[in-house]
Amino acid sequence: MGKEMKHFTLRAMGYASVSAAAFVTALVLSSELFLAASLMSAALFILSLSLYPRRCEVTREMEKDTVFEGEKVRVSLNVSDQRHLGNLEIFDRVSPMLELAEGSNLASLSPGSRGFDYTINASIRGYHRIGPTFLRRWDPLFLWFKEEEIGNPSQLTVFPRISPGRAGELILKDRKYRPGDMRLKRVGLGKEFHSIRDYTTTDPFNTINWKATARTRKLLVNQFEAESVTDVMFILDSRLVSRVGTIRDNPVERCIRFCASLSNELLNRSNRVGLIIYGSSVNVMKPAAGSGAHDQILHMLTNSTPAGQITLGASITYSLPYLPPNSPIFILSALNEDPTIRDAVKQLIGRGHKVTIVSPSGIEFEKGVYDNKVIPKYVLKRIERDNLLLDLRAVGARVIDWDPSKDVIWAMEEVWK
Amino acid sequence: MNRSRIRPLHLVPSISLLLSGVIFTLIFGSFGSIEDWVMKGLGFVPFPVWFLSGAILSIGGHQIWKRWPVGTMKFVRRSFLILLGYIGIAVFVAVLTGEGEGMERITSSDPVRIWGILAWFIIASAPSFMGVLGIITRSRWARGGMALSYAILAASCMIYPQARSATIIGQDPLLSILFVWSIMIYMEGSNWIARYENENTPGRGPLLRRQVTFTILFLAVGSLVAYIPFMWGEGRFGIYEESTILGKALIGAVVLVPISLFALSKGFLDRRAKNG
Incomplete structure (x- = not known):
């Protein structure tokens, strides 16, 4: 049980003051009118406060606690006891990253009602908190309330959206031959x-x-x-500078959705998939196969927060021991604000890796935020980016320049080609 | 939401305000005599005229304020300052050049009486002015101001005839209770609008019905309690003696004013804490 707060409303204070002031005036002027005003407002005030609801329990039930982006979750709040004459107002705090799809998380319970439902739309990945619940117990005329925090918050895990891949087999040129059958x-x-x-x-x-x-x-x-016996590594750029655009659609979120979708396809085909996320730190997951690896990748992606400024070069230097020899590598990055990209890609290709760079264009996202206005700064950045992509292609990397108007399925089709 | 549609809920405060004006006129039949005291010959203006002018002023003033908020506020502020400055000068001139002795010099002065008419106009039209403003702008302060201005006006209408006749003049019990009902329903009706205006609120109907039922029930109980003193008869309550009045006032002030002040200050502090 949390902290309890008591509040009189201004109306309640008004009735109490009118009652007292009118009583004094009634005595001074010997006025029955003022006496009636005093007694009636006092009666209203006292009678209403005397019918105050008892303390009760509120429990929260969630339809499911793990969903994918874009799915909806129904939340039900149930009150233990509703046999009283006062009013109950319930507010269930919901993470600002979640959207209310149906109903409201704030409700005054109507007489006889034992709870209420609302539906939230999990529009963005992450570990979101639902709760705690705040319960306000009001008198019948809403003059006074007690507010208390009850129940524990629940967690809703929202995994990145997985787009379906194309039917057929992903052609990965270099198969890895391991002892035993796969x-x-x-x-x-x-x-x-x-x-x-x-x-x-x-x-x-x-x-x-x-x-x-x-x-x-x-x-x-x-x-x-x-x-199939291929190990695939994903290197995901999760730096703060890569989060250009809106909170729901930016290069980082695109890369995360792409990674979730493609890794799902690869794991379904019994490949082994590893993941490196760099930003404020470098997190490495060694290549693994099966549903366990799928869960691990989804949790790593869900937990990823754009922050920090570690470069691709530094993260590759750190994670070289974890990269299986000659394995295909997918670099998922907006390729902005990082002077080490060319050298890092050269280093990977030099070590025999097949490098595919999937790059959602950060400057296009930025342009979208400014109503697609073309300013000189944009033109310069665009030229700079095109030159970088040309350089990367020249060193042997396959580069997919991902326009923001194209979706994840398009990017996956490009990889399949 | 279509605000232009008139709903029954929105009519409650308006009808209550209108009823309060009608009942007030019926309770205080001697309204004209006070006006005559303020300015000889003014007594022919009945209370409904002031009531109506207050309502019209409120609607017109609100329209002007909506268009020129800064200019209107400046004008109102300056007008009040001019009014205050005028009374200061008028009293000073009356003291220096007036006829008669002591207070008579001031009360018999024409410039002071003109100021009295202005002050009376403000007092007499304030209930409807504030009441209508409370309905239009949904301001809590305007609603409180309506109740307060009714109290001031009612007190003025009681003090003058009682002082002139040196007797306690009672009020009709039924009309008094009905008058309090109309003001209470005005206050509660405004709260119902604020709370239940949105028709999509879940459980709106049952909640509104419950609040209305309880308001009527509590006011009915309050009316029964309030009727008891009317049955006592005059007794000590009806004695018009300076010492008795002072004694009652002292008891009332010592016991109730601190409670009232505490309640008000707690209300404000709670609100401030709630709003951060």
Whole structure:
């Protein structure tokens, strides 16, 4: 139970003062009118305060406590006891990053009601707090209230939105060969038998299943399970300077959504995925596979807050021991305010990594904030960025210049090409 | 929300204010005699005229203030200063050049009487002026000002006839209680509007009905309690003697004024703490 506060309203004070002042005036002037005013306002005041609601408990129930961006969550507040003549006003504090989709988190309970519901829209990733709940107990005429903080806050985990990837297989040129099999329950180019299907003119002859063909008297071919043994590393720029634009749509948020979506696709295909987030510090997750890795990546992305100014060069120097040799690397960055980018990319390519840079253009986001006005500063920045992208392509990196008007699915399609 | 639509809830304070004016006129039939005392010949102006002029002034003044807020406030402030300056000069001139002895020099002075008419105009039209302003602007201060100006006007209407006849002049019990009802309903009605104006508020209907029911119930109980003193008859309460009046005033002031001051100051402090 939190701190309790008591408040008289100005109206209550007015009635009390009128009652006292009118009584004095009634005595001085021997006036029945003033006496009536005094007694009636006193009766109103005293009777209302005498019917004050008892203390009660309020419990919060959330439909679910983990959602993805854009999903809605229903929150129900239930009051333990509502048999009284006063009024109950309940306010459930909600993180300012969440939006109310339906209903209100502030409500006066109508007579006989045992609670109320509201729906919140989880519009941005993060660990959001819902609560504590504030309960105001009023007298029937709303003259006086007691306010108390009750119940514990709940946490709503909002993971970044995952966009669906294209059907088919992501072509990662360099497969990694590990001891043992990495079989996928999907048709592919592996060695393990998967199923039989009808022959098509493009099938090689050595895949024809002669026994089955003889039995059915039509050409049938064997299909094999796909195998994938690739480690993919994501390097995410989470510096404060990369958060250009609105709080809900900026390069950092785009990169986070892209990372969540692509890592999900890669993990679904049994690849191993690792993640490095740099900003105020460098957080490294070694490549891992399966649903555990998926959860770990989502939590790391959810917890990421744009801050600090650690450069790409410094973060790569720190995390080199964690980068699997020759693994494909995705650098997700707005590529602004960082003089070490060229050298860092050169260093990675020199070590044999295939580098793909997915870069939401920070200056385009900034331009969007200023109603798409083209100012000389923008033109200079644009030229500077184009030169940088050319340099990066020249050293062998694949660069995807991500225009803010294009969505995550577009960026994923670009990677698939 | 469509503000131009008139809803029954919005009519409650307006009707209550109108009723209060009607009942006040009925309670204080001797209203003209006080006006005659202020300025001979002014007694023919009945209270409803002042009431109506206050309401019109309030509506007109609010329209002007909405267009020229700074200029209007400057004008009102300067007018009050001129009024105060005028009374100072008028009293000074009356003391130097007036006829008669002592206070008579001031009370019989025409310039002072002219100021009296202005002051009376402000006092007599203040209830409706403040009341209408409270409805239009939803100002709590205007609503409080309405109740206070009614109290001042009622006290003025009681003091003069009692002092002239040296007797206690009582008021009609039913009308007195009805008058208090009209003012209380005006106050509570304004609160209902503030609280339940938004028709989309969940549980609005039952909550409003409950508050209205309790207000009526409590006022009914208050009326029963308030009616008891009327049944006592005059007794000590009705004695018009200087010492009795002073004694009652002293008891009242010693016991109740501190309570009243404490209540008011606590209210203000609570509000300030709440608003940060």
